[in-house]
Amino acid sequence: LHYWRTREHDPKEPPLIFPRIPIIGHALGIIRHGVPYYTKHSTLYPSQPVYTMDLLLNKSYIVNSPSLVAAVQRNHRVISFDPFLTGAANRMAGITGPGLELLREEQNGGRGINNKVLHSMHPALLGTGLDRMNEKMIKFLKLSVDELATTHNVNTSFDLHAWCRHAITVASTDAVYGSINPYKEREVEDSLWTFESRLTPLLVNIMPSITSRKSFRARARLVAALVKYYEARGHENSSELTYNRWKVQHDAGATTEDIAKLEAAAGIGILSNTVPSTFWTLFDIYSRPSLLLELREEIRQNGLVIEPDTGLHIVDLASIRDSCHLLVSSFQETLRLRSNGAPTRVVCKDILLNDQWLLKEGSILQMPAPTINRQPVAWGDATSDFNPRRFMKDTSQRDMKRATAFMSFGASPNICPGRHFASGEILALAAMMILRYDIAPESGIWRPPMLNTKAMAASVTPPGEMFLVKVHEREEFKGDKWDFRVMEGRGKFSLVVG
């Protein structure tokens, strides 16, 4: 079998990398370690811009070089994201039969609705759609940050990741789903996270009701809550995002059950990266005392307004965006180093990439962030070091190089449209936390927690164990009243994207 699989490999294809355990080694490695498995190999072959891994059921081309990322982008009709979406609708959302055919990409005989749903999301996450979502999100974020001053005191420790998860879930879903947001029920929120944190066995899709019972059942509870939500016409009083997604599917003839299934998977898209990105942003800042002090000063000077008559302390999101350069840069550095994602495409017909590498129809192509985000050609020396200023010194020439060397929000033309919403949420929360609270790990050491590699949808991998902390309200602002301010038309962040 080994001989046969090797012979199948055309010499013009990227070189085949063999696993240590013959034949099944790569597939096992990815199930066990997730995307960091690619990094391990890429560091073994640093000069290899692209290589092939045999994953048993299919072949995967792993791209390491930013210039090849650009070539993949140029050929996005042939090296496409769309078939991957159909796979996700089937395995992740559990949609089958005529509902799946409706969603399937047109070039493979479907009606292409999944792609239309995706396209409807892009404008909804900009302009007035983004403004309305930001206004709602920020109200709930404030409540969660306020609560820390009342419910947690010096002697109470709690899991920082669980706290971020609840704060972000409440704020994001209220903005997205409106007044009868189903995630307000704790059971629904918990179901989403059970579904999300055990995704790998569900995606393997071998008798999922037995092999991934917990996530299968959690998904069913989530879908039932979303069916109830649509039946109560919740989407009519929600965000442009939710309404557009529902309308495209409904007008095309999708059933409410299938719309709810796709929406359950969308919940993962909305939350699974924002939560760990919040956790790691706080971790990376609070674990560096001198950076924390500098940021406190920057936000106090540029992002905080104290109303003279009321004494209300206002964290202004537009000022954070425009004038807190170190904070915005630190956040991007966290994303650069903590992203374990690998934007994935399907090769739809044989193609010669960059006139050099033969990619075969039906294969998968992946662009792992852990390697691409550390390429010296774009990021200079010491690319594995956390440099909070890395995104501050941008010359336009460097920005061009960086554009295909930053995979944390994916690669064009499928760049994450939720990045402005997520960045606003994370930076607002971090800014207020930095001003108001000190955070100390219960163990006394900022040792990074173990990762949960089963949360396959999260490109920023969440912790797989608790990270207990104690939070102290800072003397400087003790007892003060706080709020956030968001301004119309100023929710867009100009971040480096791939």
Ligand code: HEM
């Ligand atoms: C820090 C938080 C986030 C990170 C790191 C992140 C990261 C990503 C990544 C890596 C991709 C894959 C793109 C590709 O394959 O090239 C993606 C796609 C996407 N994300 Fe996000 N995301 C975040 C938050 C959000 C939020 C809050 C939303 C929605 C409200 C969202 C909606 C989407 C959508 C719809 C896509 C598919 C885009 C397309 O193919 O056209 N994301 N995101």
